[in-house]
Amino acid sequence: MHHLLSPSVDIRLVVASHLRAGDPFDPSGRSAQNAALVAHDVFARMGLTAAETIVTGSDEPLSDRRTARPASAVDAIIAEAMRDDVSTPLFYLAGGGLTDIASAWLIEPRIAERLTLVWIGGAEHDGLAAPPPGAMPVEYNLLIDPVAGQVVFGDSDIPLWQIPRDVYRQCLVSDAELRIRVAAAGPLGRYLYEEVASVFRMVATYLGGAAETYALGDSPLVLLTVLQSLFEPDPSSSRHVVRPTPALGDDGAYLDVPGARPMRVYTWVDTRLMFEDLYLKLAEFERWRASSGEAAAS
Incomplete structure (x- = not known):
């Protein structure tokens, strides 16, 4: 909703992705399909037509690091990334698992040259933060599809901005x-x-x-893309470090890879800017909705 209320970005796709098997939020085995229904409902509540924007990903995680999971979302990701008629930056924003972006890269590795992945997920990095008390052994979003995480981090060359658990818990x-x-x-x-x-x-x-x-741990996806600085565009009010991209072990641990591509690891996000923008855009939308209703009635 926050992204859809932001006029500076062109929302090309909304990817409905799956949860892990047996997840208490949706243990149906159809979580990606159910997510698409939720997305359509949100569009309708905002008076928007979804058209071809909402696409459904796989309901299953990757079985191995070489085999993609076919889905309409995967085809749509590849098609959007490979367009030659636009020059604006393309961000793939992942607030959950990485199955569909990993599958897209496995099918068409050239997408790595054409987009930046912003991912909410992964454990704390040594020297930057400590895990919270009683932390899950594998961070929640990575646990949705650990193999896809291994593909994205260790196999692919996709540029990556990571918001790990310690940072999304700041929100x-x-x-x-x-x-x-x-x-x-x-x-x-x-x-x-x-x-x-x-x-x-x-x-x-x-x-x-x-x-x-x-x-509201997925909100940095809006902050880091919509709310960039006007001059020398970048998420300048938040902080990150640049580190070599690690590989991921089966337990979700980071494994050093000499000579790996650099990645951003965010260490602090500007929650004031992020949440005030959310609240004000929501209030602005409600004023517009109410006035439009009055105008239609009169």
Whole structure:
């Protein structure tokens, strides 16, 4: 929703991707197909026509590091990356697993020359941050498809900006903040808030009570692409280090690769800019929606 409300970017594709088998958020085995339904619903709530924008990825992870998983999303990624009629930068923004971008590269490795992958996922890097208490042995988004992670990091030459777990966990908002800044912003804001509130309710029994914060950990995908500086465009208000891209072990650990291509590892993100932009665009959209409704009624 935040990306769709941002006029400076051209959203070419929305990729509906899968969760890991048995994931409590959707254990159906059809999570990519169900994700596409959610995306279509969000478009409709915003008064947008999805047309060919929403594409569905594979419902299965990679079986090995050489074999792609065919899907309409994979074909669409390749087609968009290989276009010769545009010169604007192309970003592939991954807020979950890496199956579809890995499959696209396995089929057409030249896409690496034509896009930058921004990925929310992966464990903390030594010397930059420590894992949180009780951390999952393999970080959640990497666990969706560890083999695809190995392809992207260790096999491919795709330029990579990574927002690892310690950084996406910085993106905390309070329940009070969401109630006042999101839920009060019309039907769309209420819908978005209720989606988060349902997660609060789902996990409350496991946490031993209610929680007051939620990590909107995918929002840096907007921050690092939409909210770049006007001059010398770059996500200049956030911080990163440049490191050789490691390979990934079967346990998700980083393995040093001498001479590997450089990658960005973000260490801090500008949550003030990111969330204020979200809240203000949502409020602006609601004012436009309300005024358009009044105009239509009159």
